Amino acid sequence: MIRDDIKAALVTAMKGGEKETTGTIRLIQSAIKNRDIEARTGSAPADDDALVVEVLQKMVKQRRESIEMYEKGNRPELAAAEAAEVAVIERFLPRQMDAAETAAAIEAIKAELGATGMKDMGRVMAELKARHGAVLDMSKASAAVKAALA
Template sequence: MIRDDIKAAQVAAMKAGDKTTRAAVGLIQAAIKNRDIEARTSGAPADDDALVVEVLQKMVKQRRESIAMYEQGGRQELADAERAEVEVIERFLPRQMDEAETTAAIEAIKAELGASGMKDMGRVMAELKARHGPQLDMSKASGLVKAALA
């Protein structure tokens, strides 16, 4: 499980004296704990790895947005710190599908569902997320689905 990998990484970072990794892993664990608390109040928790991947993807997205803002503001040292956190977080994410694999998955789903136009985008996106959610950046996939259905 991804949680076990994260705990092992924190122990390894502490033993190695790697402050950057230890701090980033601490942030990951805090975000996961917050998500666990939300899941407790909202009903039955989903697949644990899926929940953790969702949290990690959200963290990466937030940091990429921060990097862009820091670079626009001329704060390169803060952007570099965010980049270092992104590298640590991405260690725990499953391998992401590239554009060709994503396009192939979209075409397969489109054929299975008989999707022909933009009115079917919601169905295609839902099925894509159900099958390949952890391996996809859904914001990028959205653009590819629009192009495939246009």
């Protein structure tokens, strides 16, 4: 499980004296704990790793947006710190689908659902997220689905 990998990495980072890595992993654990608390009110997730991957993807997205803002604001030192956090977080994410795999998955779903135009984009996106949400950047996938249905 990804949670176990995160705990083991925290112990290793603490023993190795890696302060930045230790801090980032603690942020990850905190975000996961917050998500667990939110999930208590709803239904329990079917797959714990899916919940953790969702949290990690959200953290990476937030940091990439921050990097962009810092670069625009001419703050390279802050952008570098955020990039270092992204590198630590991405160690725990499963390998992401490349463009060819994404296109193949979209075509398979499109054929299966009989999707022909933009009116079917919502159905295709929902199915794509259900099947491949953990290994796919949905913002990039959205553009690919739009291109495939156009």
